Amino acid sequence: MSQPKKIFGTDGVRGTANIEPVTAETALKLGRAAAHVFKNMELQSRGRGKHKIVVGKDTRLSGYMLENAISSGILSMGVDVLFIGPLPTPGVAYITRSLRADAGIVITASHNPYDDNGIKFFRADGYKLDDEIEGQIEGLVFSGDIETIRPTANEIGKAVRIDDALGRYIEFTKASLPKGLTLDGLRVVADCANGAAYKSTPCVLRELGAEVFVYGTTPDGLNINRGCGSMHPEEMCRKVREHGAHLGIAHDGDADRVLLCDENGKMIDGDDIMAIAALEMLAEGTLVDKTLVTTVMSNAGLDAAIKAAGGNALRTPVGDKHVIDMMLRHGYNFGGEQSGHLIFRDFSTTGDGLVAALQILRIMKSKSQPLSRLRRCWTRFPQLVTNVRVREKKPLEALVGVLDLVKQAEAEVSPQGGRVLLRYSGTEPKARLLIEGKDAAVLERWSRQIIESIRRQVGEDPTP
Secondary structure: OOOOOOOEEOOEEEEEOOOOOOOHHHHHHHHHHHHHHHHHHOOOOOOOOOOEEEEEEOOOOOHHHHHHHHHHHHHHOOOEEEEEEEOOHHHHHHHHHHOOOOEEEEEOOOOOOOOEEEEEEEEOOOOEOOHHHHHHHHHHHHHOOOOOOOOOHHHOOOEEEOOOHHHHHHHHHHOOOOOOOOOOOOEEEEEOOOOOOOOHHHHHHHHOOOEEEEEOOOOOOOOOOOOOHHHOHHHHHHHHHHHOOOEEEEEOOOOOOEEEEOOOOOEEOHHHHHHHHHHHHHHHOOOHHHEEEEEOOOOHHHHHHHHHOOOEEEEEOOOHHHHHHHHHHHOOOEEEOOOOOEEEOOOOOOOOHHHHHHHHHHHHHHHOOOHHHHHHHOOOOOEEEEEEEEOOOOOHHHOOOHHHHHHHHHHHHHHHOOEEEEEEOOOOOEEEEEEEOOOHHHHHHHHHHHHHHHHHHHEOOOOO
């Protein structure tokens, strides 16, 4: 029987920096365990010399601490480290492949505030780890089975800094557009969330010919995601109106997701992007098996639009990892999440906010249409998503009356094609409630009742 997970969540290890499990001590153990696992997956390294692991990060202050700790663990196992510095998560995945490394690690807490951090792992092919490999790494962290493995002398690994990692990633993303296509004449607002894309996204857009107004490009270790980026897209929308831009782009801290806004300052989320891109790919004949992969959080109107165009929409549990797993199992080439994780597998092995933005820009240019017109390709069903912070993730079935309320809500909204989804976040101390249906007032009423019941029982500030 496999050992139950203790530190890996839905997207690697994540939590408050310098508090377990995101401490220097555990990062060192993770480095040792990961190095051992990847070293033994392939006894011969993919390149010359020792096995190699790429280590990248976002712009959080705690990244320095974790970067040094995890690399020390890797080196102590006789595996080399390739430092690439701040780079988007998809950039780390690409550089891992480009440098023929045996694995990649990115130190990031994605869209979380700066005082959180985390550690994500990529295989040699740039895809996220499956549960089995994560289980092996975690088992070694807690078992102590590799404590006696201590290479000495010239068997210890060495660390080198890769100076051209940013340039490699820039050229990689530009290659996702057809040769000869430029963004001449387009005015673009780019909000990089003071995160990992603060250099790459503005550079790519400018090199492709766009006039770019940049924000969120002055990271200080503390301001990642703070009042900017995809966590606060209203800023992007305001700047688009202010500059009279054709498009706004907002990333999260590690730039594996993107939200857009049209020339009128109206936000475009992941469902909009999937509708625009998937319908265009259906028309071009490039959507494999005419199938889009998305999660249970996406709006039902997206399925309706894809089916009306002769395609199919498949649903997975929440998390881009589940989307990618489904795509890999069946060979599909496009999928994503409402939150802005978009995986164009013809170009990338993971969600890439910049690649996704470039695909929408390509469609805008090829059709000579503004984004406000492209977004009309589908009709969104009324949907209400509500989050409540919780002090503990008590099993939902143990919360008095909550699941009864969910059943009552489902009974009212499901006859008209609606649904109710209640779950805990895999990355934050939050419960998330999604209610979808034809009547917005009904959604609001049930959302209020269910959330209030949760808040009374496990909310951070419980109602007396």
